[in-house]
Amino acid sequence: MTADPTANGIRLELRLRMLSDWHIGTGTARHGLVDRVVQRDGRGLPFVPAKTLIGVWRDACEVAASALDSGPTGVWHDWVEYLFGTQSPSRVDEEARAPEQAVHAPRPAALMLEGALSFPGRLGEVLADRPQLLEAVTFVKPGVAIDARTGAAADDKLRYEEMARGGLTLTGAAELHGAEALDPDQRACALGLLWIGAELLESIGGKRRRGAGRCRLELTASEAPPSMERLQQLAQDPAAPPPPPAVADCEPERHQSSDDASWERVALTFTLETPLLAHDRALGNLDIGRDHIPGWMLLPAVLRHLDSAAAAAAARRGDLVVTPATPVVGGGRGRPVPGVLARVKDEPGRLINRMVQKPDEPVERFRAGYVPADSDGPISVARPNFVLRMHNTVHDHKQRPTSDLGGVYVYQALEPGTELAAEIRVRTGILPKGWHERLPSTWRLGRSRKDDYGLVRVKARPIQDQSPRPEQDALREGDLLRVWLLSDVLVLGPRLNPSGDPADLARALQDAFTAAGATDVRLEPHRSDNGMANAYDVARTDSWHTAWRLPRPSLLGLAAGGCLTFRVTNGRIPAKALSAVELAGVGLRRGEGFGQVRFNDPLLTAPMTRREQKDPEPEADPNGKAQLLGTAEAETDPSGRARLLGPDEAGHKEARVIERAAWRAEIRRRAEQCAADADNEVLHGLTELSASRLNSIRSLLTRLDAEPDDIRRRIARLTARWDAPQVQQALEALLVDEDKVWDVLGLPTPELFLTKDAEQQLRRELRPEALRTLLTACVAAHTRRLARQERAAVLEQAGRS
Structure with a gap:
């Protein structure tokens, strides 16, 4: 249920700051690796679905409404329903309702999100070009199940869950539709409740009762929210929300039809900014969408944007026709593949027109797809791509998905970026000149269009070439x-x-x-x-x-x-x-x-003489770059990759969190590689020390950010009684020289940069940690080697005796 998309409203900018690691999953696993996988967008980045945010935001607003109304009902609960729409009643509620109770029309949601919350600015484009940094956005966390009887870890219950890193900020946008019809008190109530709910929203996603998903929602509106004094006044005397939209009169206004037999034709082009679900059928908990947008779904949107009683009357008479929007094939509106078109099984590419040709060999009929409108040249049968998204409905009291509310369900929808085309035909003279200029805008179509689905960018152009049939x-x-x-x-x-x-x-x-x-x-x-x-x-x-x-x-x-x-x-x-x-x-x-x-x-x-032309496979992107629709193409550096983020750009802070995690992972990996080499240069001059003296070197690792002279004095105090000048020189070379540890590790590399100032900042920030990791790993490996040598010597001596 959605409000009228043509109405002006208040625009909200959303910033969701993730204060801890978080998990919003797909409900699937990677066999043998991860039991619960984080949901990712087209770039491979974690995101927060609009459905998820709407659910927890509504719960927070309901908590505020219960406090303000001092109970489960009241004016503030009416405002919750105004903002988020009427909830579907559960099976239990429907059974408990008395037969004489009337079923009221549901209220559409006034708050509409413009898709999921994702990484800010150009961060997504820059990350898509750097797979090593992309891996650092998430990590795998082990977990166990606790046996309720013994209080210990249960057998065979080890699991691995993928988590997205905390410290990131995800951004999005929403709009409060129909706000221009509210008076100042009503606008203050609506905005105030949204702000209070945002303040009460503390966690999101899975495992949030165990510390995951801690967050803070920040709002910026095109209109300032009410002050605290104003909210205190409204809490005592709130304004009631406007009533739900009235049902249209059953007797529509009469309009005379046109006597002109000609048509005005306008071509519409639809570009999907978010997945679009045009419901076809349901199989269990799978909601399957159509591979096109039916005309009955487009007609209400067309009439809303035309805002003309004459157009509505023309549609009822058949003087206004909205064709289905089918995928663009060969640069034009695709046509459903003819049922008589078939391919020969044993001869790839050869087609048969069964309406005028009798096949002599086994053939296979096309069951779906679209062919180009141009009848010349090779035939290509195109099929649009779909995406699968899993969602769930959480029971308010049980705080988990239940079958009473639908439980877990899956949507199969047209993927973002799909282009479709339709046509509007109106009898000449019915609508005023230039009527098509009201159509281009952003529409919301299909199911669940108030959050993650159905955001469509529409273009319109008149069709000039209307040559008659010969x-x-x-x-x-x-x-x-x-x-x-x-x-x-x-x-x-x-x-x-x-x-x-x-x-x-x-x-x-x-x-x-x-x-x-x-x-x-x-x-x-x-x-x-x-x-x-x-x-x-x-x-x-x-x-x-x-x-x-x-x-x-x-x-x-x-x-x-x-x-x-x-x-x-x-x-x-x-x-x-x-x-x-x-x-x-x-x-x-x-x-x-x-x-x-x-x-x-x-x-x-005519008999089919042309051959089937396979659609070209999408070119492989060596950098793993997958642009999402609606984002500007990032500027590139000389290597062809997206240029690095500057200190003043959006997403710089989040990029630094990812860089820091990637550097730490690479430091650990390379330190282990260095430690595995018995002749590594880290322990040059130190291998003659005993194990206890090697371990005492770790006392120098506590204040590596001190002044060089201070570090030299500490080294001198430690080695004063060792009578080993070469040890003191080796430690000074490793711990005092700022570039030594990076030269040994071979860091940094360009693959670990997201920001322009990463090398300078992170070299200084992570140098103490890199030294500790490298020296600890090398000392531990050398100590293990010494222990193995001693054991081997003991065993050899025992064998001789």
Whole structure:
């Protein structure tokens, strides 16, 4: 449920500061490595889904509302519902409700997030170019289960969980829609409750009751929040939120149709900024989305942006048509792959048009995909990509997912970056000139569009080239009419029942041609007896009343991509009538995109001589760079990678946290490599010392950030009684020289830089830690080698005796 996206509101900038390590998982594992994996975005970076933030933010606001209302109900609880929308009732609540209690229409959410919270500034682009630093964003933490009876670790319960590092700040944006309709007191209540809830929000994600996910949410709004004195006044006398939007009158306003047979056509291009879920069907807890945006989903958004009663009336009459938005193929709007198109199994790339060709070998039909609108050149069947996102619904009292509220569920949605195209057609003269200029903007479409899904950038342009169909395409008695269904088609049978019978489609076509001026046309389905085939399926669309959350009748009809052949048994169909029906559509609910057809397309009427062209595989990116839509392309350095962050850029502080972790991991790794070498230069001049004297050197590692003269004096005091000048010189060379430890370790390398000042700052900050790690590892390894040598000598002597 969402508010009207055309309304102006208050914009909020969100900053979520992670004070501890955190985990927001996918619910999956990497076999043999990690039992719980952190959820990552397209760049491989952890992020906080908008659904997760909305859930904990709402809980915090409910806590504040309970305190302000001194109970479970009141004005402040009404404000929670105004901001976050009506929650779906649990199964227990529905069963407990009395039969006479009315079911009220749910309120849409006024607070809408613009996608997930992610790393700020250019940090994501810079990290994507440096895999070694990207690995440092997360780490693996071991854990065990405690046996309740013994109080000790349970057997076979060791697990490894991936955690994202604390100290990072994730940013995002939200908007309070419809705020311009609120009076000053109401605006103060809405903003004040959001700020109080943000202050009460202390943790997020998994394991937050065990210390993980500690955070602080900071808000910056385009309008200043109310002062503390103002909040104290509103706490005693709050303003009530506006009532829910009223249901539209059942008797719509009448508008006269246009007598002009021509159409104004506008091409729409949709670019997905977040995943988009156009619900198709549910399999268990998996919600499967469509591979396109249906016209019935686009029509309400189009009417809201046009904001015209005449447009709404035209849609009801069929004088305004919104086609489905299909993936862009070959630079244009893709068309559903014809059902008669098949590929030969034993000959890759060879295609057969089963409507006019009889296959002599086994063939495989295309079940899904889209072909380009251009009928020339090789054919490529494109399919859009999907993403899978797992979510859960947490029970307020049990504080865990339960089946009463849906539990854990998965969305399969179109991936961000997908481009789709649709078309709007309006009878000439119905809408004022320039009506299409109101359409380009950012729309919200599909399910869960108030948080992680459905954010779409829309462009619109008039279609100027509307050349008529040539007159030689006209059909006479005895000719064949080949129909390609570009969308689902809804027709009725003789008893007014939904039908998938070609004979009922023939009657619907006859009525459409009559409305287009071709009277006395008669069609009958044509069935070939030489093995050439038609191909069509029946599609089902489960209709739903969004405002009331109640099911409507399912819509049954012929599925998009179907191909059928009819013979003209009477009358003549001029080319003008063919074009008119292609533009207006056939059957019911044409304004919602149903009933789009194409007649006698060259792809159906001629034998297939072209071959299938495989879509090129995406080029491998050696740097692992995966740009997310909506972010500017980062500037690059001479090596082609994103340039480093400056001290004043957003994300510099977070980059330093990641750099520090990556440097420490690399210091430990290289120190172990150095310690494994018995001839390493760290212990040159020290190998003659006994184990106890070697271990006493560790006392020098406590104040390595002191002045060089102080370090020399401490070395001299330690070695004064050893009578070993070479030891003193070796220790001074290692502990006093600022560059010695980095030369031994071979650090730093360009792969460990995210910021321009990393080398200077981190060399100075981590030098004491690097010295301690290196010297401790080398001394421990040398001591183990001495112990092994002594043991070997003892065993050898024992063997001789």
